Amino acid sequence: MNIEKIKEKILAFSNDRQWEEFHNPKNLSMALSVEASELLEIFQWLSLEQASNLTDKKHEHAKQEIADIAIYLIRICMKLDINLEDAINEKMLLNEKKYPLIDENGNKIEYGNKD
Template sequence: MSGELEHLAARLREFVRVRDWERFHTPKNLAMALAGEAGELVAEFQWLTAEESRNLDEDALRRVRAELGDVTLYLVRLADALGVDLAEAANAKLDDSERRYDPETYRGSARKAPPLTS
């Protein structure tokens, strides 16, 4: 990881260490916690129209911000526990998507690209 993500990962490591929570922060448990927090984020948007989701009131935006924080913390902690450079993984995924979704074919389209062949 680099920069701000590494700083955040280090803060999380220390937060966990001083509470003696390392034994609970297994990749399995972190992935499950991440999924739970992602579900809480999704729940904030459930039943909203597309327009309502773009124009959250102050209270809803505060709740969404908190859930985004939770998701981010668990994602960074999981990546750190596995030794994965999150920025590098995201950039590699974007590189793959750029190859799979050429602008000429997919501009304005929501369809899924076929898997890449080696």
């Protein structure tokens, strides 16, 4: 994925439509939430089996909503001058500390189902 090329495409699309005045972090975060809700709606009422085996139509719909989510997320990063790759790497380091594999006594920590 060439994030810089994607950012250029998103910015050009926005500028061509004179949407810059509307693309502030508040509005973009609300739009991101709406798109995430639209993705959620695809899976509403599906069983775990159905959710893992979407019809071609639902799969395409999910793909489009995921793209919308990514576009708004990247646009927010652009507005707030956040390097998404750096932010993800930093957050993963925090997650590793929050969810360690070994406890303070040297025992392996098991995450997930405990039957």
